[in-house]
Amino acid sequence: MLTSLTRRGFLAVYAIIIIVPLTVVIFGSFKSTQELFDGPFSFPQSLAPDAYVEVLGGQNLGRSFMNSVIVSACSVPITLFLASLAGYAVARMRGFWSWAIFGFLVLGMAIPAQANMVPLYVLFQRMGLLDTLLGLVLANVVSTLPIAVFILGGFMRTLPRELYEASAIDGTSPWRTYASIAMPLSAPSLAAAGIFLFVIHWNELLYPLLFIQSPENRTLPLALLSFQGEFQTDYPLLFAGVIMASLPVVVAYIFLQRYFVAGITAGANKG
Amino acid sequence: MSVSIGGAKPASESRRSKASPPHDQKKRKSPTRVSPALYLFPLPAIAVTLVFLVMPTLQAFQYALTDWNGFSAAFNYVGLDNFVRAFTGDSLFTNALANNLKFMLVVVIFQTVVSLVLAMMLTKNSRGSILLRALFFFPTILSSVSVAFIWKFIYDPNFGLANSTLGAVGLDSLQGSYLGDDAQALYWVAATQVWFHAGQMMVVFVAGLQGIPRELYEAAEIDGAGKWQQFTSITWPLVAPATAIVVAYTTIQSFKAFDLILGIAGNPPKASLDILSTRIYSSFANAEFGYAAAQSIIFMALIALVTWLQRRVLRLTQKQE
Numbered sequence: 001m002l003t004s005l006t007r008r009g010f011l012a013v014y015a016i017i018i019i020v021p022l023t024v025v026i027f028g029s030f031k032s033t034q035e036l037f038d039g040p041f042s043f044p045q046s047l048a049p050d051a052y053v054e055v056l057g058g059q060n061l062g063r064s065f066m067n068s069v070i071v072s073a074c075s076v077p078i079t080l081f082l083a084s085l086a087g088y089a090v091a092r093m094r095g096f097w098s099w100a101i102f103g104f105l106v107l108g109m110a111i112p113a114q115a116n117m118v119p120l121y122v123l124f125q126r127m128g129l130l131d132t133l134l135g136l137v138l139a140n141v142v143s144t145l146p147i148a149v150f151i152l153g154g155f156m157r158t159l160p161r162e163l164y165e166a167s168a169i170d171g172t173s174p175w176r177t178y179a180s181i182a183m184p185l186s187a188p189s190l191a192a193a194g195i196f197l198f199v200i201h202w203n204e205l206l207y208p209l210l211f212i213q214s215p216e217n218r219t220l221p222l223a224l225l226s227f228q229g230e231f232q233t234d235y236p237l238l239f240a241g242v243i244m245a246s247l248p249v250v251v252a253y254i255f256l257q258r259y260f261v262a263g264i265t266a267g268a269n270k271g
Numbered sequence: 272m273s274v275s276i277g278g279a280k281p282a283s284e285s286r287r288s289k290a291s292p293p294h295d296q297k298k299r300k301s302p303t304r305v306s307p308a309l310y311l312f313p314l315p316a317i318a319v320t321l322v323f324l325v326m327p328t329l330q331a332f333q334y335a336l337t338d339w340n341g342f343s344a345a346f347n348y349v350g351l352d353n354f355v356r357a358f359t360g361d362s363l364f365t366n367a368l369a370n371n372l373k374f375m376l377v378v379v380i381f382q383t384v385v386s387l388v389l390a391m392m393l394t395k396n397s398r399g400s401i402l403l404r405a406l407f408f409f410p411t412i413l414s415s416v417s418v419a420f421i422w423k424f425i426y427d428p429n430f431g432l433a434n435s436t437l438g439a440v441g442l443d444s445l446q447g448s449y450l451g452d453d454a455q456a457l458y459w460v461a462a463t464q465v466w467f468h469a470g471q472m473m474v475v476f477v478a479g480l481q482g483i484p485r486e487l488y489e490a491a492e493i494d495g496a497g498k499w500q501q502f503t504s505i506t507w508p509l510v511a512p513a514t515a516i517v518v519a520y521t522t523i524q525s526f527k528a529f530d531l532i533l534g535i536a537g538n539p540p541k542a543s544l545d546i547l548s549t550r551i552y553s554s555f556a557n558a559e560f561g562y563a564a565a566q567s568i569i570f571m572a573l574i575a576l577v578t579w580l581q582r583r584v585l586r587l588t589q590k591q592e
Binding site: 007010011014015017018019020021022024025028036037040082083085086088089090092093097101104105108110111112113114115116117118119120121122123138139141142143145146149168173174175178199202203205206209210220221224225228235238239241242245246249250253257260261264265268 | 306308309310312313315316317319320323324325326327328330331334341388389392393403405406407408409410411412413414415416417420421422423424425430432435466470471472474475478516517520523526527529530533534537538547548551552555560563564567568570571574575
């Protein structure tokens, strides 16, 4: 249906559509506003990181970066831990309880964050979790737990039961079996789920927007959003912020690409 | 619940079904019986889900029946007034609903087509294909706010990339105001959404396409079937499960385009770019907790309805094949 030439042409055009905006952003972050508007494609005249210095220094983005690191570094392992515990139990149980617990935990995938944000806000207010990073961690864990249980539980169910049973015969406690058999064998799916969660938690905007009030507790996406309000067309500054916000995920993507694709498709596979 | 792609799952499932029958017959008294301690394992996850997900969701139904502003101690139950108001007395809501459906439809159609075409071109595991797949997938990992800023610059009517490129090649007449034009703005954001996530859906399609045995195409070729016929009678029916996943996921994703809209249009967005999620957020920010809760329930019901409809339609088309 597609001749080689049209195929190459189409792919080349699509590659350009992906690459050009990204290049313009990288170049742009080293330019002055005037220089950017004069020639968006040109290589920057100097590689002085003025925009980065300003973004990280005066505008609290450095602080926000650390907040994002803290929130992701807590949310991802906690979610993985809770989900793997539940997934392991569901994989080892049989019959009604296995089905009921898995079903209950996975049901949350059908609830969009907007649906319960008002009561969650009220609950956090009563618990004193508003405007805290702890509240953000909790919200992240809750919102991604269903999909994490789905991915990890699904994987652990495919591990041969004999492995669990052999260790049960040896008199090993469920905890030991979980820690020394189920977890190591689940490494690929843990990696995939972990990266999937990292992308979601690192980029999360709605919860910070709802729960965070003071500028010093902002995470990166929220800081960027308020940034845009203040510096409408200071694109070099915005671009430096965009790059700071993307850097950790991009570096991880370059090194762990295989797991990224596996994790994000596992997420897409939930339908 | 999940539709398997690329044959990976059926393999593991068959292994499992082969492995389990002997144990089921053994019944439970041997040491293979699960320890009661196992029932403690899912408790933390269940507790967190109950307190922070299930209860708040149920509470949303309660709030939806009130005129609560979120702060005062007193509030009144107003029955279904909030729901009536959403559909009959609030043009902001119906406008957001219409925008949302338009946005969803455009994104689902274009994202599915673009990602399928890309996947068909990059099915082979050659070095070039793998490299291009990695590149096309890349935007998916960026944050919506970042993507929004990048495209805001492209669409900027005065200094933006789109107009300056058109100007440089002498096509000044094609220059537009993009987001500035209310009639077009939503479609330009839809294009951004497709740029953002088509690569992700391409990967789902690649997995589906790689599961189709090559012999089918060889046999079809021997029978003298043309490329188009091969597509309609082999590729399309066999890639249907992957299509179901892509369409369902894209629908939900486009309903949740919240971040992208706020980033590209500002907070709160202007009417031509307002969708349900941003509208709910605006009501919430206006301290209309009861009304926001009611809107969020409509939102949830709509997602469930659209997902259900889609499954019906896809099942029907699959049966026809």
